[in-house]
Amino acid sequence: xxxxxxxxTMLPFDGSDVRDHYKAxxxxxxxxxxxxxxARAAEAEMIxxxxxxxxxxxxxxxxxxxGTERLIPFDLIPRIIPGAEWTRMQAGLVQRVTxxxxxxxxxxxxxxxxxxxxxxxxxxxxxxxxxxxxxxxxVPRDIYAHIAGIDIxxxxxxxxxxxxxxxxDNLRVPSGVSYMLENRxxxxxxxxxxxxxxxxxxxxxxPDMLLDTLRASAPARAASDSATVVVLTPGMYNSAYFEHxxxxxxxxxxxxxxxxxxxxxxxxxxxxxxxxxRVDVIYRRVDxxxxxxxxxxxxxxxxxxxxxxxxxxxxxxxxxxxGTGVADDKSVYPYVPEMIRFYLGEEPILSNVPTWLCRKQDxxxxxxxxxxxxxxxxxxxxxxxxxxxxxxxxxxxxxDFRRALLANPAGYIAQPTLSLSSCPTMVDAxxxxxxxxxxxxxxxxxxxxxxxxxxxxxxxxxxSLVVNSSQGGGTKDTWVLNEQAQGQPSPELVxxxxxxxxxMGGGW
Amino acid sequence: MLSRTADHLxxxxxxxxxxxxxxxxxxxxxxxxxxxxxxxxARKDWMxxxxxxxxxxxxxxxxxxxxxxxxxHFMVRDxxxxxxxxxxxxxxxxxxxxxxxxxxxxxxxxxxxxxxELNRQLxxxxxxxxxxxxxEWVKYRSHLSRGVSLGTMLQDESFHFVRLGTxxxxxxxxxxxxxVKFHAIENDYHGTDLRQVGQQQFDFYHxxxxxxxxxAFEVYRKVYRDVITPERVAELLILRRxxxxxxxxxxxxxxxxxxxxxxxxxxxSLRSAGLLLAQLQYGRIxxxxxxxxxxxxTQFLDRVNLLGGQISRDFLAPELV
Numbered sequence: 001x002x003x004x005x006x007x008x009t010m011l012p013f014d015g016s017d018v019r020d021h022y023k024a025x026x027x028x029x030x031x032x033x034x035x036x037x038x039a040r041a042a043e044a045e046m047i048x049x050x051x052x053x054x055x056x057x058x059x060x061x062x063x064x065x066x067g068t069e070r071l072i073p074f075d076l077i078p079r080i081i082p083g084a085e086w087t088r089m090q091a092g093l094v095q096r097v098t099x100x101x102x103x104x105x106x107x108x109x110x111x112x113x114x115x116x117x118x119x120x121x122x123x124x125x126x127x128x129x130x131x132x133x134x135x136x137x138x139v140p141r142d143i144y145a146h147i148a149g150i151d152i153x154x155x156x157x158x159x160x161x162x163x164x165x166x167x168x169d170n171l172r173v174p175s176g177v178s179y180m181l182e183n184r185x186x187x188x189x190x191x192x193x194x195x196x197x198x199x200x201x202x203x204x205x206x207p208d209m210l211l212d213t214l215r216a217s218a219p220a221r222a223a224s225d226s227a228t229v230v231v232l233t234p235g236m237y238n239s240a241y242f243e244h245x246x247x248x249x250x251x252x253x254x255x256x257x258x259x260x261x262x263x264x265x266x267x268x269x270x271x272x273x274x275x276x277x278r279v280d281v282i283y284r285r286v287d288x289x290x291x292x293x294x295x296x297x298x299x300x301x302x303x304x305x306x307x308x309x310x311x312x313x314x315x316x317x318x319x320x321x322x323g324t325g326v327a328d329d330k331s332v333y334p335y336v337p338e339m340i341r342f343y344l345g346e347e348p349i350l351s352n353v354p355t356w357l358c359r360k361q362d363x364x365x366x367x368x369x370x371x372x373x374x375x376x377x378x379x380x381x382x383x384x385x386x387x388x389x390x391x392x393x394x395x396x397x398x399x400d401f402r403r404a405l406l407a408n409p410a411g412y413i414a415q416p417t418l419s420l421s422s423c424p425t426m427v428d429a430x431x432x433x434x435x436x437x438x439x440x441x442x443x444x445x446x447x448x449x450x451x452x453x454x455x456x457x458x459x460x461x462x463x464s465l466v467v468n469s470s471q472g473g474g475t476k477d478t479w480v481l482n483e484q485a486q487g488q489p490s491p492e493l494v495x496x497x498x499x500x501x502x503x504m505g506g507g508w
Numbered sequence: 509m510l511s512r513t514a515d516h517l518x519x520x521x522x523x524x525x526x527x528x529x530x531x532x533x534x535x536x537x538x539x540x541x542x543x544x545x546x547x548x549x550a551r552k553d554w555m556x557x558x559x560x561x562x563x564x565x566x567x568x569x570x571x572x573x574x575x576x577x578x579x580x581h582f583m584v585r586d587x588x589x590x591x592x593x594x595x596x597x598x599x600x601x602x603x604x605x606x607x608x609x610x611x612x613x614x615x616x617x618x619x620x621x622x623x624x625e626l627n628r629q630l631x632x633x634x635x636x637x638x639x640x641x642x643x644e645w646v647k648y649r650s651h652l653s654r655g656v657s658l659g660t661m662l663q664d665e666s667f668h669f670v671r672l673g674t675x676x677x678x679x680x681x682x683x684x685x686x687x688v689k690f691h692a693i694e695n696d697y698h699g700t701d702l703r704q705v706g707q708q709q710f711d712f713y714h715x716x717x718x719x720x721x722x723x724a725f726e727v728y729r730k731v732y733r734d735v736i737t738p739e740r741v742a743e744l745l746i747l748r749r750x751x752x753x754x755x756x757x758x759x760x761x762x763x764x765x766x767x768x769x770x771x772x773x774x775x776x777s778l779r780s781a782g783l784l785l786a787q788l789q790y791g792r793i794x795x796x797x798x799x800x801x802x803x804x805x806t807q808f809l810d811r812v813n814l815l816g817g818q819i820s821r822d823f824l825a826p827e828l829v
Contacts, residue, residue: 049624051616051620270510271512
């Protein structure tokens with residue numbers, strides 16, 4: 001089946017029709033000289049570097065032995081989503097995250113879904129992310145995944161239409177929202193007139209929503225509008241450090257590291273120049289394993305001794321909750337549609353990608369027979385590592401994976417090689433289609449909400465399906481159009497221009 | 509604010525100031541080295557540069573001889589020398605990065621840009637081609653850092669710790685520079701009581717170099733309207749409150765900022781700083797010279813060092829109660 005492209009109705013796109021929601025952009029792009037776009041790309045890179053929006057790559061060192069800092073490549077061509085499509089996706093995301101939170105709460109309390117036989121018990125018992133320390137612990141509003149990064153892809157369904165599928169749920173420490181925000185800022189800076197021609201739904205208010213969400217999760221004793229929130233970071237050598245610092249600053253809260261915190265009498269404090277100050281909510285960007293040396297890894301310096309005590313006593317809220325990873329495991333993923341039915345009594349709005357669970361005999365047989373066609377993933381892998389992409393793999397790679405599968409079938413799942421949708425992207429040879437995905441960031445506090453769009457990641461290598469930044473992927477700005485407001489400038493642009501509305505006609 | 513944040517801010521500005529003062533000192537030494545002088549005197553000059561930062565042993569480990577090229581390389585771009593300009597600007601930037609959330613974007617970007625340009629310059633061989641221009645660049649990036657801090661930062665505790673770092677380092681670096689330059693005079697040029705110097709031939713170039721290193725050459729003329737004498741140079745750079753790089757001015761600013769941080773009525777830091785300041789406020793150059801300049805400056809340096817430790821204990825890395 002032919003690849004689905006976001007902008008063009010058919011590929012290759014020379015001479016092909018432009019989809020309605022991209023028509024205005026296509027017109028504008030056609031008027032831009034090639035040098036302009038290249039110059040803007042260079043400008044963007046210089047600004048990103050100066051502002052220090054870089055990430056450290058694990059294991060890479062420059063000549064002097066210092067770790068290297070890399071820019072995540074940013075592509076100037078936006079990924080545009082019609083408003084109506086987003087509305088439906090948003091409803092599906094709210095539904096899915098709500099069900100996931102219900103699931104996690106259930107797992108750590110009555111385990112109704114296990115008793116009903118819908119999810120196999122051993123999936124939980126053998127799940128490394130299941131934390132017995134959380135059994136019976138009540139958390140504010142029963143919310144565990146306060147911030148969820150749901151990876152969405154578009155592919156042609158059985159009827160040949162481009163449909164959205166959920167590829168993966170990231171419920172532990174999902175990252176990338178800072179790039180969503182910085183990409184939008186950059187686009188508005190480089191192409192202000194594009195924002196007068198398109199009514200793009202704003203995203204800049206995300207940090208406000210995030211702070212609201214975190215505050216809403218504060219323990220009962222802390223008045224939610226004045227609860228002390230902190231962002232816990234592993235420190236500046238962590239690859240996502242820029243995002244930790246960025247979000248803390250945008251929300252106006254302290255960025256802390258493990259040694260800044262101390263627990264006394266089951267209450268968490270941070271060390272300030274004026275003595276100890278109580279902490280109510282910790283937005284932690286540190287994995288469970290490193291949070292408390294008294295409970296988890298004993299040699300961790302990234303967390304704080306006694307944190308779990310304070311947490312279980314209800315004196316501090318940790319976002320996302322400890323043990324949330326039990327639900328974003330690849331072995332649990334296939335059961336999410338059932339969770340939606342079980343907890344909400346609804347049919348899922350967003351579909352899963354068809355998935356074979358190698359722990360099941362029949363599924364394993366099928367997978368072994370079709371390795372060259374499938375994408376096989378380690379249940380506990382992350383970041384695009386530990387994956388076999390059948391059609392792109394060598395004989396040896398396939399045989400190695402066969403051996404691994406037979407040795408530990410329950411450790412793998414398989415999915416068809418989805419032909420992910422593509423989007424025009426600036427490459428050396430000009431503009432060419434490249435595969436993309438989407439990660440919206442769903443916030444669960446008083447309500448479940450999100451900024452329109454999310455982070456679009458793009459695989460920069462021709463034909464590659466790997467979009468992760470740590471493996472050479474890039475990002476794009478994501479535009480969700482507000483069709484009703486077409487003709488009016490985007491609210492973000494109005495803000496940027498200090499309230500003065502620009503009414504520019506033609507091109508540059 | 510977090511004690512650790514205060515620590516990073518404090519050291520960010522200390523390292524920036526250190527880089528600036530190193531550049532100033534090297535600039536002057538480079539300038540002087542171009543005058544006709546016996547090789548031995550030139551060598552002693554460069555040894556003086558190393559001894560200001562107590563780096564002779566470290567230098568000896570990596571070089572066999574004290575030469576202009578060797579010292580310049582060591583003090584400008586040697587990554588294994590923690591006091592080289594390269595190391596100082598790297599440390600300044602890393603400290604800034606650790607607390608970028610506590611800085612305005614202008615302050616952070618200025619620090620980051622300095623680092624990016626430094627690497628470009630060193631890679632492209634700018635320093636070797638035109639050392640004087642390089643030193644000027646370092647100085648002006650430091651001026652810029654201070655300017656954006658003053659111009660954009662909310663004047664809360666973060667701001668005061670940034671300023672504290674600048675002035676503590678300035679007091680330390682200036683005292684060191686004076687000590688070495690005056691020590692050199694005593695030992696090599698005249699070897700006797702400093703007050704006799706005015707009556708003997710003195711090295712105009714030596715003293716004007718000292719003044720220029722702290723941007724005080726024109727200032728001296730304005731204040732004293734007379735020939736350059738070592739006694740007056742000492743007075744200007746130690747006791748004059750209106751001379752911005754003097755020990756007195758540095759301690760005055762330090763006290764100002766120290767009073768604005770923390771919560772105790774009278775912390776140990778405040779007490780120590782107050783005593784140091786009072787000495788400078790009420791001191792007389794004749795009394796200082798009676799004590800012996802070297803003895804005076806050595807004691808001052810010790811006290812400034814102790815003060816640094818005190819500030820650390822009081823605010824930056826406090827013991828848990």
